[in-house]
Amino acid sequence: MQLTLALPWWARLLRRARTTPSPAPGAPQPGRRLRHLRTVDRRDGEEESPTLADLYRTRRLDMVRLAAFLVDDLPTAEDVVQDAFAAVCRRHGERLDDLQDAHAYLHTAVVNAARSVLRRRRTARAYVPPHQGPGAAVDEPLLLAEEHRQVIDALARLSGRQREVLVLRYWSDLSEAQIAETLGVSRGTVKSTASRALAALEKLLEGDR
Structure with missing residues (x-):
């Protein structure tokens, strides 16, 4: 079962951050979650x-x-x-x-x-802060845009587990079961952590606006 909370503005920003330039015809979409990456044996x-x-x-x-x-x-x-x-x-x-x-x-x-x-x-x-070498990463302007910077800064103030759950849910778009498997915890832990993390993040973001 997916977490059923409505998407707040910052979650929509995380999802928009997945946008990438259009790939060549026939190429996989890198911004979409591939549940089972497979190739077909034509023989x-x-x-x-x-x-x-x-x-x-x-x-x-x-x-x-x-x-x-x-x-x-x-x-x-x-x-x-x-x-x-x-x-x-x-x-x-x-x-x-x-x-x-x-x-x-x-x-x-x-x-x-x-x-x-x-x-x-x-x-x-x-x-x-790490030394910045010559040239920026291809998606740095997107991730460091002001609103994204605000979200990233707020995420950094959460606990590690809370940050992982929210990023995996709202950016990677994983289900509760998939998050539980990725983090090695129960689905109940995912649900309770998400609830506390949402409340904490909304409070941080409202305080910064």
Whole structure:
């Protein structure tokens, strides 16, 4: 069952942040959630698992944007996604034949990599903005627009679990069951966390307006 709360303005902003330039004809839509990324074996009509290259090509930008909402800066988000793909490769190899749902597994890998970054920040007890190299990431102007900046700043003031639940729900558009699987918690925990997080975020955003 999906969380049934009406979409507030900031949730609509998160969803609009998924917009990307139109892909070439026949290419997968990177801003849409692919439940089961599959390619078809034309020889016998059976479906075969995606390769790691397939997953990287179709999901990388989505995962960078997801990570950016969790760690709050794009260079670190790109590192998080690279680490997540590397972890998937080490554990499952290039073929990914043993993964039932590669997309769901990748979500979990990105969330875990983002958690590792945040733990290191807490250990350091101070956040130092990363050095900005030459050139901005392709979607930086979108994510750093004023309204998006306001939402990201408010999200950063929530607890880690609350931020994860809201981003996975309203940006990745996952169901309660999918969020529970990604975070390794019960659906009841997802529901109660979402309720508390919504109240806290609305209060923060109303206070900033």
